[in-house]
Amino acid sequence: MDFRLSEEKDTAFLGKRWKDTAETVIIGGGCVGVSLAYHLAKAGMKDVVLLEKSELTAGSTWHAAGLTTYFHPGINLKKIHYYSIKLYESLEEETGQAVGFHQPGSVRIASTPARVDEFKYQMTRGRWHPNPQYYIEPEKVQELFPLLNMDKVLAGLHNPGDGHIDPYSLTMAFAAGARKYGAQLYFPAEVTDLIPQSNGSWNVVTHHGTIHAKRIVNATGFWAREVGKLIGFQHPLIPVHHQYVVTATVPEVKALKRELPVLRDLEGSYYLRQERDGLLFGPYESQEKMKLQDSWVTQGVPPGFGKELFESDLDRIMDHVEAAMDMVPVLKNADIINIVSGPITYSPDILPMVGPHQGVQNYWVAIGFGYGIIHAGGIGKFLSDWIMLGEPPFDLIELDPNRYGKWTTTQYTALKARESYGFNNIVGYPKEERFAGRPTERVSGVYEELKPKCSMGFHAGWEQPHWFYKPGDDIGYKPSFRRTNWFEPVGREYKQVMEKVGVIDLTPFGKFTIKGKDSVKLLDHLCANTIPKVGFTNISHMLTPRGRVYAELTVSQLSPGEFLLVTGSGSELHDLRWIEEVAVCGNYSVDISNVTDEVGVLGLAGPLARKVLQKLTPDDLSNTSFKFLQSRKISIDGIPVTAIRISYTGELGWELYHNRPDSSALYRALMQAGQEEGIDNFGTYAMNALRLEKGFRAWGAEMNCDTNPLEAGLEYFVKLNKPADFIGKEALKEVKEKGLHRKLVYLTLKTENVDPEGNETVWYNGKVVGNTTQEPTVTAPIKAWHLPMYLLNLVL
Template sequence: MKSHCQVAIIGGGVVGASVLYHLTKFGWTDVVMLERKVLTAGSTWHAAAGFHAFNGDPNVVRLQSYTISLYKEIEEEGDQNVGLHVPGGITMAATPERWEFLRTEWSRHRFMGLDTELITPSEIKTMCPLVDVSEVKGGLWAPNEGHLDPYGCTQAYARAARRRGAEIYQHTRVEALEPRADGSWTVITDQGVIHAEHVVNAAGLWAREVGAMAGVKLPLIPMEHHYLVTEDIPELVTLGREIPVMVDLDGEIYMRQEHHGVLFGVYEKRSTPWSLDGTPWEYGETDLLPPRLERIEDELMRGFERFPSVGNAGIKRVVNGPFTFTPDGNPLVGPVRGLRNYWAACGCMAGFSQGGGVGLALAQWMIEGEPQDNVFAMDVARFPDLTQTYVAAKAREFYEHRFYLARPNEQWPAGRPLKTTPLYDLQEQANAVFGVNYGLETPMWFALAGQPAHETPTFRRSNAFETVAAECRAIREQVGLFDASGYAKYEISGPGAELWLDRLFASRLPGVGRARLAPLLSPSGRLKGDLTILRLAAQRFLVTGSGYLQEWHLRWFEDHLPVDGSVRIDNRSESLAMLAIAGPNAKALVGEVFGNAAIAAAQRFMSVARIDAGFAPAWIARLSLTGELGYEIYVENHYLRSVYQRLLAAGGTFGLRQYGVWALLSTRLEKGFGIWSREFGPEYTPAMADLERFIAFDKGDFIGREAVLAQRGVTPVHRLITFEIDAVDADASGFEPVWVGDAVAGYTTSGGYGHTTGKSLAMGYVKSEYLVGANAFEIQILGERRPARILTAPAYDPDGARMRG
């Protein structure tokens, strides 16, 4: 074993092999792989090894499409047959709602670059004679779906990497990891010690153990998973070709051909976590778990009804093997906050759909400083610190909902409530319907007294529609109160705070007692955040943003901290609460409850001041996401309840009504205000997202300055646009295609109903070439094209007079 390397990859499954391959492909050849047994000895060897590009996140779709396109390349580079089969795939629907879902997915595939087609039951029967289509409404045909040999694929990655200089040490178990002062690692194995500049945890079933060696608790657990392999089926013996990979959404099963039989897999409703106390080091290579066919009996029976020939075939083999699952089913990828040069590449349940993309993204991240795609859906920083009990509950929920038809307004129940504010019981009494933001229970809307506090999951306008409309009217005509405690809040202080923030953010810093919207950029000039900076004192700032980005932003902040200790960062997201008050009566309400001094302190738009909020010391800011005159009140969490109750007690005189997230999203759409993970993200530049006006190009050096200067004046490929849509009973929800004739001109990022303006609205990105001249736009909603018009000004209060007045 060599004594030093640039990167040590721990784990010899398909994901680790992909990382090894991509690092060498991009020029880092001093890399090693450490595998405790042999390649594929974890969950890789017994995987069904199917692949597809479908995903609800278009960024993940790109990575999965890349993975599929890579297989021919690694087969040639590694001189290793990967057992590639590409018979195509069919996803079937047997209910009207699931068929509507497939039609919607097909429409979204147009801008995602996926070559798919909607097909009829008779076409499904022709392509796969095994299926009973008597109840099937239709299917989605994807010609690039298939499966391969997991061993051959992993070996191909490894052999190609070896040819570029990588070394692979099998039968080498990592026993300990010790960080060094310079950010590198001492990797202790049972075969010797190696000094690595970077460590990648690609340990699969053992990722928790390898994480613990570095003091990291990774949110993943193994789950048992069954599939059957049948004896020969007569129809397949005589067919003379391979049938497509089949997915039955209603039966919640998948099937592909295996020689003249089939591999038949299920995601059962009585899922079984495995080895919660830790994966045994001796497990693997040829080990499987005892079959638990009684647990999957119901799913098998439904599957045999859909595929009668499979039910009549003999069973050759039953496979029950563990795979790792995270709370949302996506992998854990990227640098781990608080550890220098320690990287995650684990939790990859769909390794043969995503493994190539994971390797690509991680190699780019390590070598270039950031991945070229937005990989937040896979980023290890998307989760807070979670207990194993919670992770197991959410992983089971995801597993059991693998083929579930999730609606845009749906909230899943497992692991709830995890976190609540001091207002939770009062909001319950007010009939709040809760959603979850980074584990925190947050009101989405408030049902009327006597009505059930429940929202029916749907792709169309829900039972919340009229009540949310009333909440919006209160904001626009009287005054609304919103619990914004879920926002992220970072206090930045110290003698170096001003200089550090000025270097970190692309905007100018606000003066003392002022606030400013502030883009955060990466070195490539792409967006890293859209935050608000409130300057409390000369060297004391409060930075606010999206609550679910706490780990993500803190990782960025901490990675750029000065080494002299002149800047301190305190995450105040849970200790500092925030209430938003918005509407034409907001000023009167604040004056009534907190006194005229509070009004005078925050008289100007974007001003910030220290006030006494009754008995509570507080900060007040004249800000509003709704587009109305508004205030944000920041108080320590233990004061929140008393301030909230004072506002409610006085609010009746002013028509006060509580509102939730749905009303906030409706009002911000009417103003054309973008939000992170929708209109803003790492795949966009300020010029694309209409944020250049917030950038101080001439203020001096800041991260990303050279890149955005080069972009300045260059017409971006896409631009952010707001549309009004002729919708009927359903609105855009994001990632619907925008059409001009037969051409896909762009895609939506979010949408909803503007209750004040009476318009169905959507924001999205359109190719700049279609913004010239008179083009007739259409946006596809639930598979149906609806006429749409570009709004050149916000749908509500276009000059912003109400917000600033």
């Protein structure tokens, strides 16, 4: 039901209607929040309550341009876009509420050779998804959009079924559906406080009363920071001024017999669509010209701001207006009847934050949507499934709210949001790096020494060397869809580790300690592998209840009941949240600490690694004394170190864990000791090539929440016969009994100047049969593929 509430708390109306308890309280009545209410209620949740501060669609939804598209440059969000469009096609019939959905298709314009490469790159990645997408020649572009000036058009990317929808009507349809399935929507009902309870539930306080909720979901758009502050969070979000222009009737548009497709001129950085018999176009200004509403970050959102707009500024977007007039000449004579300038909310990397938040129980977020209309349907379904199932329905790690941490300052957020908005339509190269706001406070102890020698990459706030320069190298960041300046140097580093010895900075690893009387029990329940004995290490996987790979960890038992857990840099808080949740829900008596920022890590790898390291320590490092996967505390040149005999390169090596302030001294000692052996640096690009050639899997590539460990070839690390009832055990037994549908295999490719980058479509006899994972090695074109079982006998 929808309830418009009186401001008087003690009215008879509220006494009859106001709920005191709910399973889920959604805060925010924009398109995303109401979609979630609809999906949860439709999934069978009985007590769903949505609280809206003023009225539904207030904030950013009501003034949105309403664009919908199957296209997304990433992989996982294609699923979100696809679901949204299919839902919007049927929502009116389901709810009885018209949604104003137009589907004339869309055309993206390539007017430079780099854009043509980008379109071809996207075509290789798009075909293993159902989203319709076609690379088209200029003649077809003109046929689809006859009002174009074709002088600069080299190619197009066509998505049939794209279009636009009325955001207000869409939200009302979600509301009608939510009411139909039993959800209750209260407005105006501002949340004034959020009080966590000892059992993980919440008291949600409003002027009308308090609701006790099992979980809460923050879906409050540009109010998300204010709501987060109620529980001590500073969500890294900032409102951006976005403008679009609406024209009066354009005779040439009115004369057309069909609606124009949505046009995206990427070099001009604007979108353009038909609006009745006129046109609507919206630009994305450069980072120098765009405008942030940063006062809302420092001073808060004005209390009464809901369905208001900002003052328009046509001068700020004139470059884009002129570009649009050049590409679509009929605009030159069109009369502007409206300029809409409203707030949309950006995260630092432009992607929303979706899912449960680390650091507090049962607090979920669906915030930071710069493209909320196309995301609303799919995100509502994704979150609903996650809440109902207890695990994500598919991998969407790029939206994990826990990709940000304390290092994500207000200044960083503003700089990155400015960059992300200004780069909205830049060419999307593989291995893209963006440099605003860098470095953060997260720099390792060897950063200053390595910075002049290498090309740095950004990993969860950290700076980490990707590859190193030598005299004569073409240095710097030079992205391309073809082999570029890093290819030969990475091959050199690969050879260095294979033949001699190399040092790599691994400080960005996520690192946790777990100790306490239930530490073994907790890890035995979390991990599919057995728990290592004291002084030993193993590779373990945390599985979801359905038996999917939620995380991969290196687990070391340093002393009885004391463990060090290591994960990838991008998984730090993602994994920590899962561990903490299982510990709390199972009432395990443990102490969990995140030591990522305190502990530095250097890796030493190569056939001469033992010889170099032995010079610096009295401890016996021989193979009989210090075996593979052993861990122990040793002294290296007087520096206390926890040494683990393991290397992601697959070569002889150690990971050396130490106090972060000791990193520089430890690095210098290793480099000095290894001069005779020809020691040198290597970066993450070479490490990835080495691990792929060795057959080591990487979380996020060969395995993730879409993959079970048997598909990924991880049987060795899964102990189905161990006594402990680990998460996902029963589901995995069932998978094994029924048999696999697909399997990860390693194959070679013939390539010259263009290499696969990952997620390319695999074809067999004219049919899509699978996909690739990550880029090939630099010496042999080895590639990991997910293929159906029936093909394995043909390719192996």
